[in-house]
Amino acid sequence: xxxxxxxxxxAGANGPVASNNPxxxxxxxxxxxxxxxxxxxxxxxxxxxxxGEVFGFLGPNGAGKTTTIRALLNLIAPTGGRALVNGxxxxxxxxxxxxxxxxxxxxxxLYPNLTGAQTLEYFANLRGKVDWQYxxxxxxxxxxxxxxxxxxxxxxxKQKVGIIQALMHKPSLLVLDEPTSGLDPLNQQExxxxxxEVQAEGRTVFFSSHIMSEVEKTCDRxxxxxxxxxxxxxxxxxxxxxxxxxxxxTFLGSVPASEFSALPGVDKLEQTSIEGHEVLRCVVxxxxxxxxxxxxxxxxxxxxxxREPSLEEIFLDYYREPGQEAK
Amino acid sequence: xxxxxxLKTLRDYARAILxxxxxxxxxxxxxxxxxxxxxxxxxxxxxxxxxEKLTNSFAFLLGKIYDVDTLGGFVTYRYPLVFAAILxxxxxxxxxxxxxxxxxxxxxxxxxxxxxxxxxxLLQKWAGVVVILGAIxxxxxxxxxxxxxxxxxxxxxxxxxxxxxxxxxxxxFFGTVAFVxxxxxxxxxxxxxxxxxxxxTWLLNSLGDSVNALGWLRYFSPLYYLSANKPLARSxxxxxxxxxxxxxxxxxxxxxxxxLYQKRDQNDFFYLFRRTKAIPARLTYSVTEPKAWxxxxxxxxxxxxxxxxxxLWSTGIAAYVATIMSVFNDIRDxxxxxxxxxxxxxxxxxxxxxxxxxxxxxxxxIFLIIVFAAYAVQxxxxxxxxxxxxxxxxxxxxxxxxxxxxxSRFAGAVLTTGLGVGLVGLAYALIIILAxxxxxxARSxxxFVGVWILCSVVxxxxxxxxxxxxxLAVALVGGLxxxxxxxxxxxxxFKLPDWIVSFSVFHQYGRPLLDGLNWNAQFLLLGLSAAFIxxxxxxxxxxxxxx
Numbered sequence: 001x002x003x004x005x006x007x008x009x010x011a012g013a014n015g016p017v018a019s020n021n022p023x024x025x026x027x028x029x030x031x032x033x034x035x036x037x038x039x040x041x042x043x044x045x046x047x048x049x050x051x052g053e054v055f056g057f058l059g060p061n062g063a064g065k066t067t068t069i070r071a072l073l074n075l076i077a078p079t080g081g082r083a084l085v086n087g088x089x090x091x092x093x094x095x096x097x098x099x100x101x102x103x104x105x106x107x108x109x110l111y112p113n114l115t116g117a118q119t120l121e122y123f124a125n126l127r128g129k130v131d132w133q134y135x136x137x138x139x140x141x142x143x144x145x146x147x148x149x150x151x152x153x154x155x156x157x158k159q160k161v162g163i164i165q166a167l168m169h170k171p172s173l174l175v176l177d178e179p180t181s182g183l184d185p186l187n188q189q190e191x192x193x194x195x196x197e198v199q200a201e202g203r204t205v206f207f208s209s210h211i212m213s214e215v216e217k218t219c220d221r222x223x224x225x226x227x228x229x230x231x232x233x234x235x236x237x238x239x240x241x242x243x244x245x246x247x248x249x250t251f252l253g254s255v256p257a258s259e260f261s262a263l264p265g266v267d268k269l270e271q272t273s274i275e276g277h278e279v280l281r282c283v284v285x286x287x288x289x290x291x292x293x294x295x296x297x298x299x300x301x302x303x304x305x306x307r308e309p310s311l312e313e314i315f316l317d318y319y320r321e322p323g324q325e326a327k
Numbered sequence: 328x329x330x331x332x333x334l335k336t337l338r339d340y341a342r343a344i345l346x347x348x349x350x351x352x353x354x355x356x357x358x359x360x361x362x363x364x365x366x367x368x369x370x371x372x373x374x375x376x377x378x379e380k381l382t383n384s385f386a387f388l389l390g391k392i393y394d395v396d397t398l399g400g401f402v403t404y405r406y407p408l409v410f411a412a413i414l415x416x417x418x419x420x421x422x423x424x425x426x427x428x429x430x431x432x433x434x435x436x437x438x439x440x441x442x443x444x445x446x447x448x449l450l451q452k453w454a455g456v457v458v459i460l461g462a463i464x465x466x467x468x469x470x471x472x473x474x475x476x477x478x479x480x481x482x483x484x485x486x487x488x489x490x491x492x493x494x495x496x497x498x499x500f501f502g503t504v505a506f507v508x509x510x511x512x513x514x515x516x517x518x519x520x521x522x523x524x525x526x527x528t529w530l531l532n533s534l535g536d537s538v539n540a541l542g543w544l545r546y547f548s549p550l551y552y553l554s555a556n557k558p559l560a561r562s563x564x565x566x567x568x569x570x571x572x573x574x575x576x577x578x579x580x581x582x583x584x585x586x587l588y589q590k591r592d593q594n595d596f597f598y599l600f601r602r603t604k605a606i607p608a609r610l611t612y613s614v615t616e617p618k619a620w621x622x623x624x625x626x627x628x629x630x631x632x633x634x635x636x637x638x639l640w641s642t643g644i645a646a647y648v649a650t651i652m653s654v655f656n657d658i659r660d661x662x663x664x665x666x667x668x669x670x671x672x673x674x675x676x677x678x679x680x681x682x683x684x685x686x687x688x689x690x691x692x693i694f695l696i697i698v699f700a701a702y703a704v705q706x707x708x709x710x711x712x713x714x715x716x717x718x719x720x721x722x723x724x725x726x727x728x729x730x731x732x733x734x735s736r737f738a739g740a741v742l743t744t745g746l747g748v749g750l751v752g753l754a755y756a757l758i759i760i761l762a763x764x765x766x767x768x769a770r771s772x773x774x775f776v777g778v779w780i781l782c783s784v785v786x787x788x789x790x791x792x793x794x795x796x797x798x799l800a801v802a803l804v805g806g807l808x809x810x811x812x813x814x815x816x817x818x819x820x821f822k823l824p825d826w827i828v829s830f831s832v833f834h835q836y837g838r839p840l841l842d843g844l845n846w847n848a849q850f851l852l853l854g855l856s857a858a859f860i861x862x863x864x865x866x867x868x869x870x871x872x873x874x
Contacts, residue, residue, distance in 0.1 A: 073724055076871040095726050103724035109717035112431060112513060117614045122622045126725035136613040146614045
């Protein structure tokens with residue numbers, strides 16, 4: 001897998017970036033760092049999310065997703081860099097930003113003795129004007145009984161209260177930390193529909209997730225964070241276009257492995273001998289495939305197997321520590 | 328320590344054992360040396376008689392005094408009752424936390440999924456409380472005995488152990504009551520109800536002890552059985568019957584708690600009467616917008632959230648005020664004679680009791696201020712709970728400046744405290760009119776205004792500490808209130824320098840019914856509250872919010 005240093009300019013849009021003006025982005029994160037003294041935190045994160053796109057934020061547990069999101073919301077103060085939402089500074093203009101944001105934390109608690117309706121009414125009052133008919137329609141779609149007290153809700157129903165409070169004031173930017181966690185498949189589908197509707201209205205969605213199918217289905221672009229650093233930003237199509245091939249070449253006789261390992265775009269070369277045949281296994285970038293095939297053609301080949309990894313495998317490769325092999 | 332629920336409970340409370348046990352042990356260790364210098368010289372016996380006369384006039388509050396000519400008698404005077412009350416507060420916090428608190432955090436769901444019966448889970452937690460209190464008891468006993476080593480008077484180790492056991496059993500009783508109430512109520516309400524019960528039983532015992540007509544009330548108070556047993560006072564000695572009652576009393580209570588827990592749903596309450604709801608013909612999820620006044624903003628929300636707690640505390644205190652004032656005419660002359668004939672009382676700086684104000688100040692407000700201060704400490708939990716229980720994250724995602732949220736919540740707490748103080752003041756006013764007790768109305772109003780200001784300082788201090796470490800705020804402010812109260816109460820006894828005593832908020836409150844409210848001190852306290860809140864806002868605006 002190639003190493004990749006995210007380029008914030010490239011990260012700004014699906015295609016060529018029209019502007020570098022922070023005000024042109026729904027989210028503009030520049031060299032954002034948060035140190036907790038140990039290895040946790042984030043380090044010089046650069047990220048730009050264009051208005052109207054659905055942006056997936058991925059990474060293994062403890063990678064820094066929630067830290068980035070919480071810095072965006074000014075729940076924690078960054079130790080370096082800055083984060084802007086619609087051109088507003090996350091620290092200086094925090095209240096103005098929150099008027100434009102709907103936020104769902106990864107873990108949250110609410111008042112156990114308030115009903116779902118009372119909870120949403122309280123948050124509606126805190127946020128400003130909310131159309132209660134819209135709240136009712138969201139509850140109908142997610143099948144949430146708002147008459148129950150929060151402590152009586154199942155985990156999934158608590159999550160629905162969280163989703164509704166994030167959506168109910170129709171914010172221009174939705175920041176959702178693992179939004180489908182605890183939802184059943186039917187409600188997950190309903191949530192994806194809601195996300196598509198939000199996008200259709202020109203609003204922006206920024207969410208973290210561990211569910212690759214959900215990311216592939218809903219996101220325009222994704223960023224992958226590992227150990228507090230961004231390791232990849234790109235649109236889904238680009239990522240799948242950059243797919244690599246897992247090759248297994250079986251030769252009649254011995255072949256010099258160095259010829260293959262010297263080729264650009266060839267990685268993780270393994271050479272074994274099975275029943276008198278020489279077997280080479282390697283990971284080959286799509287643009288290097290031609291050179292590999294031509295090199296292999298110079299020898300007596302008895303079998304050629306090529307397999308494209310799934311999107312999940314691509315992400316897993318990014319998730320792993322450098323040097324940590326797939327299991 | 329992670330082998331079972333019992334050991335895990337002990338592990339979770341290791342720090343609390345050291346803080347509570349160590350703190351009380353230090354206080355206990357200071358008693359014997361202080362006794363050495365208390366009654367000295369050729370007039371020792373006379374001083375002791377005077378001391379007995381004086382303190383017995385406060386028997387309605389702290390019980391009667393016995394054998395103060397011995398160190399054991401002096402230790403028995405007031406300390407067991409005061410420390411039993413303090414440890415009972417610890418017991419009820421632990422009891423409500425382990426029963427309902429763990430359930431509210433979802434921990435009990437996980438524990439219930441392990442191959443342990445509900446009875447086993449609850450009993451292991453309760454056994455944990457027993458051992459935790461026992462460990463605190465060992466520390467207290469060690470402190471007391473170490474203190475006695477530095478004194479010229481000796482203390483019987485066995486009798487001291489029985490005295491400490493007495494205190495521990497009383498605390499265990501209230502801790503176990505919290506296990507029962509926790510089956511019906513939320514953790515916060517459990518703490519409120521159990522705390523109210525503790526205050527009520529204190530009053531039942533004190534009143535029954537002092538007012539003959541109300542003597543029968545004492546038998547309903549566990550504190551009676553605590554007071555009846557005085558192993559360190561030679562003329563009373565150990566009362567094995569009372570000790571047995573105290574030791575046995577938690578057993579049916581924990582059995583009841585286990586039974587209730589087995590009968591109810593997990594994450595739900597035990598309902599004595601459950602309403603059955605009609606099943607709607609068609610399931611609809613739409614509801615009418617609940618346009619309640621208290622959901623309008625954080626201030627209203629804070630007021631509503633505190634109303635029940637305020638009502639419970641203030642009606643309890645008002646009932647006490649009404650009871651004391653209704654027997655006021657019976658005890659007034661007796662109190663005045665006893666206290667006025669006490670030279671020691673005068674030497675300690677006590678003013679001559681000639682007026683109703685002086686007596687009411689001595690018998691009512693000395694208790695009122697500490698109870699209201701405890702209420703103020705509990706008010707702080709409403710604010711710290713939002714962060715400690717993970718609600719603040721979402722609240723701060725709304726477009727509200729942090730300073731506004733903090734100030735709204737503080738203003739709500741101060742207002743409800745005012746309502747509580749006002750309710751008690753109203754009961755006080757009503758009873759003095761009905762009983763035809765002559766008191767200065769302006770000074771009476773001043774005394775209640777002073778209580779309000781005192782509570783506001785306590786609350787402001789809580790918000791200040793919470794702005795730095797929300798998890799520590801309640802414990803730290805609670806500790807400060809106790810130290811501050813003891814500082815003011817014992818200052819004359821230990822002849823503490825004025826500059827030290829002036830740090831006590833209770834000292835700044837003074838005796839407004841006697842001397843009038845010291846407005847300079849009150850403005851100072853108000854200024855201090857404002858400064859505390861200003862620093863709290865400054866800090867809260869910039870600090871990270873914990874998840």
